[in-house]
Amino acid sequence: MKFLSLSLLSVSALSAFVQAGPLAAMDQLRIFRTSEPELRLIQYGEDTPPKWMTESDKEALFRAGVKYMDITDHRNAAASTFSSWTPYIPTKSKYQSEVTPFIGNLTTDGMVEHLTKLTSFRNRYYKSSYGAQSCRWLIKQIQGIAEGTDHVSVKEFKHKVKKKKKKDWDQFSIIARFEGSNKDLDNELVIVGAHQDSVNMWLPTYGRSPGADDDGSGTVTIIEAFRSLVENGFRPERPVEFHWYSGEEAGLLGSQAVSEAYQEEGRHVVAMLQNDMTGYIGDNGEVIGIVTDHVDEKLTDFLKNLVDNYADIPYTLTKCGYACSDHASWRKLGYPSAFTIESAFDDSNHYIHTGGDTIDKLSFDHMKEFSKVAIGFAVELSHLRD
Ligand SMILES: *[C@@H]1O[C@H](CO)[C@@H](O)[C@H](O)[C@H]1NC(C)=O
Numbered sequence: 001m002k003f004l005s006l007s008l009l010s011v012s013a014l015s016a017f018v019q020a021g022p023l024a025a026m027d028q029l030r031i032f033r034t035s036e037p038e039l040r041l042i043q044y045g046e047d048t049p050p051k052w053m054t055e056s057d058k059e060a061l062f063r064a065g066v067k068y069m070d071i072t073d074h075r076n077a078a079a080s081t082f083s084s085w086t087p088y089i090p091t092k093s094k095y096q097s098e099v100t101p102f103i104g105n106l107t108t109d110g111m112v113e114h115l116t117k118l119t120s121f122r123n124r125y126y127k128s129s130y131g132a133q134s135c136r137w138l139i140k141q142i143q144g145i146a147e148g149t150d151h152v153s154v155k156e157f158k159h160k161v162k163k164k165k166k167k168d169w170d171q172f173s174i175i176a177r178f179e180g181s182n183k184d185l186d187n188e189l190v191i192v193g194a195h196q197d198s199v200n201m202w203l204p205t206y207g208r209s210p211g212a213d214d215d216g217s218g219t220v221t222i223i224e225a226f227r228s229l230v231e232n233g234f235r236p237e238r239p240v241e242f243h244w245y246s247g248e249e250a251g252l253l254g255s256q257a258v259s260e261a262y263q264e265e266g267r268h269v270v271a272m273l274q275n276d277m278t279g280y281i282g283d284n285g286e287v288i289g290i291v292t293d294h295v296d297e298k299l300t301d302f303l304k305n306l307v308d309n310y311a312d313i314p315y316t317l318t319k320c321g322y323a324c325s326d327h328a329s330w331r332k333l334g335y336p337s338a339f340t341i342e343s344a345f346d347d348s349n350h351y352i353h354t355g356g357d358t359i360d361k362l363s364f365d366h367m368k369e370f371s372k373v374a375i376g377f378a379v380e381l382s383h384l385r386d
Pocket residue numbers: 104105106107231232
């Protein structure tokens with residue numbers, strides 16, 4: 001509440017400030033910060049220049065339904081221009097006999113158990129104490145699955161830099177990794193992702209936000225895919241990772257940090273698949289929504305083939321706008337990314353970002369269809385093909 005009243009005092013100063021443009025704003029930022037609330041740099045369109053705004057203006061934008069990336073700490077992020085490496089994306093599935101047993105082992109039991117606990121945290125807001133607790137619980141479940149293996153590791157990707165800026169936050173992202181068997185492909189990577197945070201758009205820090213669908217559903221969908229792969233001895237050729245991002249709802253913060261770190265390390269991401277909202281069946285029948293805007297076209301075509309091969313329901317093509325989930329962070333850096341969602345975007349769950357985003361509105365069998373596609377994605381793309 002405190003920062004809200006502070007920022008109200010500065011509204012007129014701020015609007016003049018924002019109109020001066022981002023470069024002028026950056027020059028003055030240090031002076032401005034000493035007496036005024038912190039400003040965030042928000043990008044909400046591919047061709048629209050980003051704008052500086054207060055945290056409360058940013059929240060108002062979110063409530064208005066505008067999707068954005070908070071690029072305050074990622075101002076120079078862009079695709080590498082010096083890399084000559086280009087990933088090979090297949091057009092057709094080829095490893096049905098390897099994929100089928102993993103899919104056959106999927107159940108909804110773990111998903112029910114995990115989602116029940118996940119939604120019991122007051123919220124999973126990235127910088128609330130609840131969000132910090134929920135990520136600690138979540139990593140324990142994932143570590144429990146990987147326990148006893150020698151080629152699967154689970155680690156925290158911290159967003160809190162020790163004793164550094166107070167704008168860092170406690171909810172870490174989680175990265176689970178299968179090592180590849182082909183050491184020549186060690187620097188390559190296939191990623192399946194979801195976001196672990198939730199938000200109540202009216203009262204982010206304290207408000208109740210079960211986030212059952214957004215994105216508890218994607219979170220448990222990929223845990224179940226991960227579980228089946230681990231328990232049934234998946235040994236990929238190139239490394240495969242499962243990511244649970246922090247801070248998606250605040251402008252793709254976790255995934256921007258992870259993707260930028262990977263780019264700095266020179267890693268070659270072959271493909272990334274985001275699962276954000278997989279539990280709600282829209283009014284127009286049970287389908288898998290495949291997002292077609294702001295995604296990699298070839299990978300998205302391959303995703304259609306994966307749904308045809310491995311899911312028991314058809315896909316529908318849909319659009320979700322700029323920066324609508326974490327795949328956008330990878331795409332921005334030039335990595336192929338794609339996005340599966342519960343239905344056509346217009347048909348999706350309207351209770352998200354409120355206390356009403358609860359389990360009773362969801363179908364676990366529907367989520368399981370997305371686990372199948374995630375397994376197909378991980379296995380098919382983990383192979384070296386020519
Ligand atoms: C899944 O696979 C595990 C490990 O192979 C096995 O113990 C379990 O019984 C399987 N469950 C189902 C439902 O197939």
